[in-house]
Amino acid sequence: MRLLTHNMLASNVRGATTGYPLKLEAAKWVTKEVELNADFLRGLLPKIDWRALVAATRALGLPELLPEEQPPEEEIFAEGAADVEGSAIRRIHHALLEIHVQEGSLVCPDTSRCFPIDKGIPNMMLHEDEV
Amino acid sequence: MASSAAAARRLLLLRHHHLFPRRYISSSSAADSLDDGGGGGRLKIFDRDLKRRHRDRAAWAMRETDGFVDAVAENLLDRLEDCRKAFPSALCLGGSAGPVRRLLRGRGGIEKLIMMDMSADMVRKWRESENATDDGPETHFVVGDEEFLPIKESSQDLIISCLGLHWTNDLPGAMIQCRLALKPDGLFLAAILGGETLK
Numbered sequence: 001m002r003l004l005t006h007n008m009l010a011s012n013v014r015g016a017t018t019g020y021p022l023k024l025e026a027a028k029w030v031t032k033e034v035e036l037n038a039d040f041l042r043g044l045l046p047k048i049d050w051r052a053l054v055a056a057t058r059a060l061g062l063p064e065l066l067p068e069e070q071p072p073e074e075e076i077f078a079e080g081a082a083d084v085e086g087s088a089i090r091r092i093h094h095a096l097l098e099i100h101v102q103e104g105s106l107v108c109p110d111t112s113r114c115f116p117i118d119k120g121i122p123n124m125m126l127h128e129d130e131v
Numbered sequence: 132m133a134s135s136a137a138a139a140r141r142l143l144l145l146r147h148h149h150l151f152p153r154r155y156i157s158s159s160s161a162a163d164s165l166d167d168g169g170g171g172g173r174l175k176i177f178d179r180d181l182k183r184r185h186r187d188r189a190a191w192a193m194r195e196t197d198g199f200v201d202a203v204a205e206n207l208l209d210r211l212e213d214c215r216k217a218f219p220s221a222l223c224l225g226g227s228a229g230p231v232r233r234l235l236r237g238r239g240g241i242e243k244l245i246m247m248d249m250s251a252d253m254v255r256k257w258r259e260s261e262n263a264t265d266d267g268p269e270t271h272f273v274v275g276d277e278e279f280l281p282i283k284e285s286s287q288d289l290i291i292s293c294l295g296l297h298w299t300n301d302l303p304g305a306m307i308q309c310r311l312a313l314k315p316d317g318l319f320l321a322a323i324l325g326g327e328t329l330k
Contacts, residue, residue: 001271001272001273002271004243005271005273008245008282008283008287009273009281009282009283010281010282010283011281012279019281020283034269037242040242040243043219043220043242044243047220047285047286047314049283097269118251119255120272121251121254121258121273121274122274123251123275124273124276124279124281125183125251125274125275125276126276126279131278131279
């Protein structure tokens, strides 16, 4: 599960008010390099909940990866930024698309219901008495 | 193939901004009884847990390709070519999501695809075949229930459901949740088996 997916998931167990963002508890994660696509990120960024993304990176023990506040778009998509090691766009790309959580769980912020992540696939299924 | 083409012609095609679910469900007997139930929330027509187990089994038993399903998926995806808009992030719900991904061939400008099904075995199977082929959009996998869609509001450009929503007990509810998950002007494309589809 990439952090991009984490950013899009919400819990709707009974009793949850927003069910978002899910608290990430990662037991095992890996990184896999993928090519950076600035246009894709430009379209994606408005949909990303920055706070949830930052919380997820912190949960993985990467407090330095992203700043608390989202950098302005002009800075992220500045000319040539994609080629600079450690630039905002490179970090965002890395956080969203290159980190794969293999084992762990997602915890509903309202009810503490735990959704397991098994071999990289989050299981959001609810039991009959939870809906 | 004649029967599959006929079935495919009866595809239910819905655009997000025209989404008034109750208008579309009048031909389905399951949905009729939902209406009679009033509120339509909790009435149980399908045993979803049993359905999940059916799909676990189907994941192991199904063939790589199926002419009928491919015809439906192809017909559904054909609609993407009518849109000028691109849909960078898409969600593909259960049923025949495998063929949808395989037959996409770059249509709809999809760059990120989430494939979701209630059967964990089915999702694993899709991931195996995704690993085997290197083309297609960046794909993410989630186990989840379309009756309780675990997707954040206003986050998707496109939702595709190919032959999956006819198993939901609360079809309007599932469609309302899809609408919530879509961004404004997003597109909802679905094919379901209706009252007389297979006659």
